[in-house]
Amino acid sequence: MSDPLLQVFKRIDLSFAFGKGSWLYTQDGVRYLDFASGIAVNSLGHSHPHLVKAVKAQLGKLWHTSNLVRIPEGERLAKRLADASFADVAFFANSGGEANEAAVKMARRFHSAAGSPERYRIITFAGAFHGRSLAMISATGYEPYLDGFGPPVDGFDQVSLEDWSALDRAITSQTAAIMLEPIQGEGGLRHVAPETLRRLRALCDAHGLLLILDEIQTGVGRTGKFFAHEWSDVEPDIVTVAKGIGGGFPMGVCLATHRAASGMAAGTHGTTFGGNPLAMSAGNAVLDIVLDRTFLDRVLTMGQMLSEGLHRIARNYDDVVAGVRGMGLLQGLQMRTNAAAFVDLLRSQHLLAVPARDNVVRFAPPLTVLPGEITQAMRRIEIAANLLRDGKRHPPRKRPARKSPVMPREGCAPPANAELPA
Ligand SMILES: *Cc1c(COP(=O)(O)O)cnc(C)c1O
Numbered sequence: 001m002s003d004p005l006l007q008v009f010k011r012i013d014l015s016f017a018f019g020k021g022s023w024l025y026t027q028d029g030v031r032y033l034d035f036a037s038g039i040a041v042n043s044l045g046h047s048h049p050h051l052v053k054a055v056k057a058q059l060g061k062l063w064h065t066s067n068l069v070r071i072p073e074g075e076r077l078a079k080r081l082a083d084a085s086f087a088d089v090a091f092f093a094n095s096g097g098e099a100n101e102a103a104v105k106m107a108r109r110f111h112s113a114a115g116s117p118e119r120y121r122i123i124t125f126a127g128a129f130h131g132r133s134l135a136m137i138s139a140t141g142y143e144p145y146l147d148g149f150g151p152p153v154d155g156f157d158q159v160s161l162e163d164w165s166a167l168d169r170a171i172t173s174q175t176a177a178i179m180l181e182p183i184q185g186e187g188g189l190r191h192v193a194p195e196t197l198r199r200l201r202a203l204c205d206a207h208g209l210l211l212i213l214d215e216i217q218t219g220v221g222r223t224g225k226f227f228a229h230e231w232s233d234v235e236p237d238i239v240t241v242a243k244g245i246g247g248g249f250p251m252g253v254c255l256a257t258h259r260a261a262s263g264m265a266a267g268t269h270g271t272t273f274g275g276n277p278l279a280m281s282a283g284n285a286v287l288d289i290v291l292d293r294t295f296l297d298r299v300l301t302m303g304q305m306l307s308e309g310l311h312r313i314a315r316n317y318d319d320v321v322a323g324v325r326g327m328g329l330l331q332g333l334q335m336r337t338n339a340a341a342f343v344d345l346l347r348s349q350h351l352l353a354v355p356a357r358d359n360v361v362r363f364a365p366p367l368t369v370l371p372g373e374i375t376q377a378m379r380r381i382e383i384a385a386n387l388l389r390d391g392k393r394h395p396p397r398k399r400p401a402r403k404s405p406v407m408p409r410e411g412c413a414p415p416a417n418a419e420l421p422a
Pocket residue numbers: 094095096097098100129130131132181185186214215216217242243
């Protein structure tokens with residue numbers, strides 16, 4: 001079949017027509033339990049009424065004005081993010097990679113404005129993922145992403161996490177910052193211990209470096225705190241956010257202290273689309289829900305339930321599962337074999353998950369996931385683990401998929417008779 005889409009993704013032959021809460025429905029009304037959330041993006045699940053209402057209201061008012069004028073919705077979102085975090089200022093972008101570009105430029109500019117333009121190098125860690133732009137594949141330092149794209153962008157030095165002597169050697173008079181994810185997402189849910197973060201903060205302070213945390217995957221409540229770094233007492237200088245903040249609307253944010261941002265004078269950076277009223281309405285609507293203390297407590301409870309379920313599976317299936325990684329609603333199973341193959345088996349049971357490096361199968365359900373949905377997911381994982389044990393590859397789901405004969409005519413509303421979570 002000739003496909004006019006650029007073939008950079010190995011797409012599965014599956015598509016969805018609408019979604020509701022933690023469920024996705026095909027055109028035929030077959031439903032899948034979504035523990036992928038579009039890779040930790042649909043933080044409020046699908047078609048969350050508050051998010052739909054807020055974006056619809058903005059849709060009929062104003063989409064875009066450019067950053068040549070004030071955007072009140074963005075000023076409000078920036079203030080709310082600052083009030084909820086270490087940050088003083090926010091720069092809005094359209095994606096995670098762009099937020100990281102802003103962070104790296106900010107760190108370089110910080111030193112340049114302070115009279116040390118030679119300090120431009122950023123230290124990153126093996127297993128990182130920071131995005132797909134030319135600079136961010138350099139920051140990521142993963143050979144398959146770099147191959148064939150010419151010389152990597154200069155200015156990134158990579159060491160292994162917790163290899164303290166390598167880190168000491170990597171810090172030079174040219175170093176500007178240390179950049180890392182509090183939990184490596186694509187790298188396989190490797191958690192950076194609070195003690196490690198504290199030690200990195202101390203090193204930054206000792207050498208005059210900025211600490212950049214990439215919370216594009218871990219931020220906005222994913223781990224049960226608004227930011228994952230809040231599990232430690234470490235105060236970063238710059239934090240990047242994307243994925244969950246728009247609840248599915250593309251946006252990214254680079255948050256910083258006044259001090260870290262001090263080099264970014266008018267004209268030093270910019271964006272056409274970043275911070276447009278439509279994206280800002282989505283971001284504000286997500287915060288309306290996520291910043292509620294009881295909401296984050298609920299994420300913690302659901303995370304605990306997910307953890308117990310996954311640990312039980314890891315114990316009962318220790319011939320195929322090596323262990324459990326991650327925290328909150330970003331957890332996974334480290335498999336003894338190929339993770340992608342297990343993701344395929346899970347999908348045969350209509351459970352969506354995402355593979356990561358290190359043979360890890362990632363589960364990132366919507367933060368609004370219900371206890372019964374976690375129970376169902378565990379059941380489907382067990383069935384898939386049995387199939388993996390038996391060496392079967394793509395068996396059909398045991399119970400026939402229930403179908404909904406009437407399809408919605410437009411938009412996201414599920415048909416009245418669609419099978420919805422209780
Ligand atoms: C997804 C991700 C990115 C890249 O975000 P894009 O929106 O795809 O550019 C960067 N860092 C981390 C930790 C991510 O999970």
